Amino acid sequence: MIVQEEDEGQDKENTLSLEGLPTDVLLCIFKFCELKLLGRMSQVCKRFYGIINEDYVWIERAKNVLVTNQISETIRNRSLTTLSLKEKCRIYYNWKNGKYKENIYLRQRVKYMPKLVLERRILWISRGKSILAYKRGQDHCLSRRPEIVLEGRQEDVCHFVKYENLIISGERYGALVGWSATTGEKTFELKNGHSSDVNSVDYVGCLAVSGSRDETVKVWNISDPSTCEECFSIDIGDRVCSVALSPNADVFCCGSAGLYKISPLHIFDSSSGIAVVNLDYTFRNGAGILDVHWETPQTLLSCGYDTLIRLWDVRIGRCVSLWEDPHDSAIYSLASDNHNTFLSGLSQHGRIQLWDKRKRNSVQTYFSKTRWSSPVYGMVFDPSHLFAALDQSLNVLDFTGRGNLSKNLIAVPHTVIQVI
Structure with missing residues (x-):
């Protein structure tokens, strides 16, 4: 029994888990994951969350996105914030x-x-x-x-x-x-x-x-x-x-x-x-x-x-x-x-x-x-x-996916400056 437990312990030490992979290897793996899978992987542990939030994972994905790319000066001038690469991909996924x-x-x-x-x-x-x-x-x-x-x-x-x-x-x-x-x-x-x-x-x-x-x-x-x-x-x-x-x-x-x-x-x-x-x-x-x-x-x-x-x-x-x-x-x-x-x-x-x-x-x-x-x-x-x-x-x-606006909110016009 003692010999068998020692063998099992050695097997566990020799087994390489996904979490134990070097950061460079994980970055290469995450580059090939779909957006939905990345979201789930970021919830596995703090290390995965930190790595997946790195720009390197999102650079190639963000190059081809529509709507959220903010390349045009016209779009940048009307945007309330400058989106991170991850946010560009996430919001485009909703579009x-x-x-x-x-x-x-x-x-x-x-x-x-x-x-x-x-x-x-x-x-x-x-x-x-x-x-x-x-x-x-x-x-x-x-x-x-x-x-x-x-x-x-x-x-x-x-x-x-x-x-x-x-x-x-x-x-x-x-x-x-x-x-x-x-x-x-x-x-x-x-x-x-x-x-x-x-x-x-x-x-x-x-x-x-x-x-x-x-x-x-x-x-x-x-x-x-x-x-x-x-x-x-x-x-x-x-x-x-x-x-x-x-x-x-x-x-x-x-x-x-x-x-x-x-x-x-x-x-x-x-x-x-x-x-x-x-x-x-x-x-x-x-x-x-x-x-x-x-x-x-x-x-x-x-x-x-x-x-x-x-x-x-x-x-x-x-x-x-x-x-x-x-x-x-x-x-x-x-x-x-x-x-x-x-x-x-x-x-x-x-x-x-x-x-x-x-x-x-x-x-x-x-x-x-x-x-x-x-x-x-x-x-x-x-x-x-x-x-x-x-x-x-x-x-x-x-399309933010965060529910910032209330449903069916109705704004009622009211004259602030009236010029006749």
Whole structure:
């Protein structure tokens, strides 16, 4: 008996357990483990927990993540925190697998067509004739009451844009209004900027561009925020749905309704208004461009009624990549991280698709809660949250997996600064 116990003791001493392996060996093993398995392994002991939290385990995984990569300066500027490599992978896992908690703000019976602008500390949303600014807390919750309310004319805000300290809104029946983003004071107002609804505006540097239902695009000089002077006007010959200035503001693109055999996508020089690119574009009648987004000074994304998302290279005037909505729906809005990620907001059921530019098929589908089928009129995101503007609510999808937001929390608008 004594000899047998000694043999068993020697066998145990000669057996090498996983916990007893050197750290370098464990790091190599953990690099090949799936994310879910790593989470379980980190709960085995304090040593495993410490090793798995090392950046070395996550470097290769974090290189290819969508949404949470924080490579783009635009995304970094709107992120509340800089994520660790482990957090990037963990939160992306929730995006990829559709694991989120949804919270509903600004619920109302009246139907609007809201737009969104997201900053690190503020979320701006248009609602009827007003533009509301909600503060974002460290816990990612929105304030119950808006910090600033920009009260426009009697007509609805069709579109608005913020650049540095100035907000420009385009309204129904042609008005253009400028606001100070810090004080809420109106800096200028053009009651007859256009003769019909201003469907889209954009602003970069000292140049602004607006597109209207009256079939014209106008470029404005706003070197002085208190004035807005028209530089020139371009007659498109078709209803204008979207406009966007390139990042360096040397050219701008214009998306129209695609009627009357007129191409729905145009690119003009910002200083002269001359068409600089003839796009190789075959389109169906009525396949209008509802949203455009510049990825770089040379490439842009477009979407619209034809259910397709196109990536254009303006240097060669061609579509270089193409993605089709899996359910054949019109695409109302786009949001991008200017890297490999973009999202599309669809025309029905509050549906949003997550896309990887390197793949043909979408990565994931999200359905926002909506009482009636609603288009996604506006959409913005940061690494952990997705904000979707529907006709009767603002829906926030929380991918942190930590339950920071309360379910169905409703923020009630309250006027803090009212400018008439």
